Amino acid sequence: MPTYLYKNTDTGEIYELRQSMRDDAYTAHPETGVPIKRVLARPSIAFKGSGFYANDSRPREKSEGGGSSESKPAPKTESKSGASSKGGGEG
Template identity: 85%
Template sequence: MPTYLYKNTDTGEIYELRQSMRDDAYTAHPESGVPVKRVLARPGIAFKGSGFYANDSRPREKSGDGGGEGKSAPKAESKGSPSSKGGGEG
């Protein structure tokens, strides 16, 4: 069962209460009966940086050799061609 945060509406004290996801939110503390309100908390895990989105998982220029997809190899070659443009007139 998940743990939810509840705040005492009178004193501001925070409680961690376990309850089923199917149950309605508590309006009073189950043991003491004081009025409580559910508090939204940040998740315990945060995905930061590159590699967590659909567009980050596609092969890049360097990994185009081992991508295994026929479509990604020509794109990698065409992206490599701007280096030849840099050598000429720009």
């Protein structure tokens, strides 16, 4: 069962009470009967950065366009092999 924060409306004292998610919020403390109000708190975990969206799990090559990323390495490889081929054939 989750733990919820409740605040005493008279004194401002904070209580942590376990309660089912399906139950309505308490209006009075279950043991003492003093009036209380549920306090909303920030979650203790935050998801930041990449990897939390459906499009982050896809490979970058496919999302950027496979043809353009494949053509960039090809000229570099050809120029290196082409230079050594020309040098070997002429000399």
